[in-house]
Amino acid sequence: MQNHRQNFLDLLVLEHGLSPNTVQSYANDLQQFLDFLQQHACDSLAGVRREDILDFLEDGKLGGLASTTLARRLVSIRMFFRYLTREHVIPADITGVMDSPRLWKLVPDFLHLSEVEALLGAFKANSPLEIRNRALLELLYASGLRASEITALRLDKVDFERGVVRVSGKGSKERLVPFGRSAWKILGRYLQKGRPCLDPSGRALTFFVSKSGQPLTR
Incomplete structure (x- = not known):
């Protein structure tokens, strides 16, 4: 397991x-997770269950960590x-859907699945603006990005091949944030059918643009 890490x-x-600081954060989180698995007699990444992640x-x-640390x-x-799924180390990504009552209690202050579905369903995604709004909400839900991070997100920071966005945070620190297949589909549709209508010149650097082709503001 350490080799894969x-x-x-x-x-x-x-x-x-x-950045080294960002990589070190990933390293610390994963080391603690692997240590937890070994302490609970799980010595194979292929044998990890969603329940093991929730237990961690x-x-x-219970150890006093803040919800923001748990979310990270x-x-x-x-x-x-x-990464393990892409490298065929495990057959499927069990973290693709982690929504559950236990997770709501561990990482609070977000909408339940039914509420999110109702919110997303309110946008029909027919016109360019509707497609943009639906894509923006899907990415917010899938990634947990802040409003300021969404509006500042650059076009070249969205990696469709790996399903991640590269986000610049406080102190110029960068981190990778994954998004799921549902967001991947609507983001791709936005790039093909929504954004070109909003920014015909293609000059805007931000991923999301206003109806006049300008960067969004909060």
């Missing part, structure tokens, strides 16, 4: 060019398991 961290440096997060909450740990694990 190190290979993943090397990938973050070589292919994604993340719950253990952190979950992102680290999701990125790692996406």
